[in-house]
Amino acid sequence: MSFPAPSTPPSSNPARTAAEAAARARAAAPALAALPLPTRASLLRGLSGALGENSAHLAAVAEDETRLGLERLHGEIRRTQAQLEMFADVVEDGAFLDVMIDPPDAAAKPAPRPDIRRMLVPLGPVAVFSASNFPFAFSVLGGDTASALAAGCPVVVKAHEGHPRLSDLTRELVARTVPEDVLSVVHGREEGRSLVTDPAIRAVGFTGSTAVGRALFDLAGSRPDPIPFYGELGSLNPVVVTPAACAARGADIAREYVASVTLGQGQFCTKPGLLFLPARHGLDDTLRREIAAIAPAPLLGRWIAAAYWETLGSLARHQAVSPLHLPGTPTDPRNSAPALLTTSAKDIRAFPEELLRECFGPASLVVTYDSHEDLLETLDVLPGSLTTTVHGQEGAEDGLVRRLTGAGNTGRLIWNGWPTGVAVTPAMHHGGPWPATTAPLHTSVGSRAVARWMRPVAFQNVPDALLPEPLRSTNPWTVPQHMDGAAISG
Missing domain, CATH: 3.40.605.10 (Aldehyde Dehydrogenase; Chain A, domain 1)
Structure with a gap:
């Protein structure tokens, strides 16, 4: 036929x-x-x-x-x-x-x-x-x-x-x-x-x-x-950096993170929207320098740019949030400008509805944690995501790493890599619990x-x-x- x-x-x-x-x-x-x-x-x-x-x-x-x-x-x-x-x-x-x-x-x-x-x-x-x-x-x-x-x-x-x-x-x-x-x-x-x-x-x-x-x-x-x-x-796609990984290669992770956040002007469904770093990580200057080097560029449409600036502004004005790099609004209404904000794990738990918002575009929220338990308790309140990324050191902090690399509330667990760029392979799973998808199976x-x-x-x-x-x-x-x-x- x-x-x-x-x-x-x-x-x-x-x-x-x-x-x-x-x-x-x-x-x-x-x-x-x-x-x-x-x-x-x-x-x-x-x-x-x-x-x-x-x-x-x-x-x-x-x-x-x-x-x-x-x-x-x-x-x-x-x-x-x-x-x-x-x-x-x-x-x-x-x-x-x-x-x-x-x-x-x-x-x-x-x-x-x-x-x-x-x-x-x-x-x-x-x-x-x-x-x-x-x-x-x-x-x-x-x-x-x-x-x-x-x-x-x-x-x-x-x-x-x-x-x-x-x-x-x-x-x-x-x-x-x-x-x-x-x-x-x-x-x-x-x-x-x-x-x-x-x-x-x-x-x-x-x-x-x-x-x-x-x-x-x-x-x-x-x-x-x-x-x-x-x-x-929607998906926040959290990235977790353990203390050992931060100490061993924190600057490299920060640079790679900014590159992932701003890839395609942050318009990927797997863009990392949260970066968990240990308190006193010492990477603020590196993060600022890397994000400031990314030039503003057009988003896919004016409606997307308007939503980007509205969401970014709402997050930046929150009492629990501080700017790492917050640019001014560009003259072209279709343009974005990369941004990084920061808050604490404790504040994420206190204000989950206000802070756990996807900002579609080249912006991300850096979240500092004080201890392993502080980190794990906060991960438990995150909504479902397409991806969760863990940067850790094999042979170090094995107990923490085992807990972080469980299935969690995610569709894909990434070790020492980045979620942007979804491979078209038989084993790929591009899905996840709500709100990442409506059908996590x-x-x-x-x-x-x-x-x-x-x-x-x-x-x-x-x-x-x-x-x-x-x-x-x-x-x-x-x-x-x-x-x-x-x-x-x-």
Whole structure:
């Protein structure tokens, strides 16, 4: 089974409402789900190829809308291609279908067991909300779209208002690879809300602010038929420096920390927003010097810059906060200027609601602690994060390090490194407890992201010829099958 190429050029396709796009996606869903896995994988590889062939044009349009820099944007295109290729590999392998077969057993106790076969099937059409800070990797052809198509789900993308022309151009350039009914783009906040409540949409992927994400999450849950909402929201991404690490390489850590905070003007979801240092750390001058050397630069939009200055100002005015480096407001209303503030662990515990606020942009809060217990008690009050980073010394302070490197309230624990720069690998988990995400069991990066768009179905005593191909004894799709928990083929 295959899809016909569009009969008209992409530019002549009329703009669609959310309802129209969702209805067409629902009509296209059975054919996409029935595609043999090699064909589905080829579709993903074709999307990757279309990105590569048009990368110069795409990057130029993205730079005009986002001002992220051509080097960064070309790197993001390559990352997006890598995601599509990875999911093509996942589809070709077939293990993502999680096929399990339990043959009948008349002698089973306490009762005879029927023939039961289980696999994952696509949910159906899904909605994906693009992110402002990743116009490729978390946008029209980003990880949510790639994983949903890999699962066999048509996608309706709600374009981000920060790069609307790029969103339409991306869709137009891949129109010969995947039909508009399988991958379409809509614009506008009202259309986005309509997508979440449209009965044809069976799940939603979102990357953005906590306020907007929570509103859409509540909307998805208030439907007559609630649907999964996979939202990546806000994250403070704390960095903890032990006394031994501070003494051994504190200046290097301070320099690297500022570089991570200001990477991409602090507009990464994994930007470290808290730096825990031992009291009397002696790094204030280094931190000031490093942050002052970073020039102001445009943020992704005026609305982001306005939120940055509002949040930074609110934190700086708090009675428990002192400035390490607090620049004046730039003349360009779209610009940011890097900043560092400082407070104590005790004050974090006293004012968690006021001080534990994500400041999206190149600003961070340095938190000093007086003792191990002071540090650990404060970490216990932090909200869930995508990442937690620990800088420590092996062989020193082993008791503290063991407590710090437990799972904690985070989705990814980093040792002596930095969270910015999320590797696209099968083992990656990009998620975490609330408010980092609305679904901490799942990831939006890595091969496991495909599981969000699928559900298990068990088939009991169904004749072999009537079973889906992956469950048949002949296994025509040659996917990995497990019988009684053991691998038998694939």
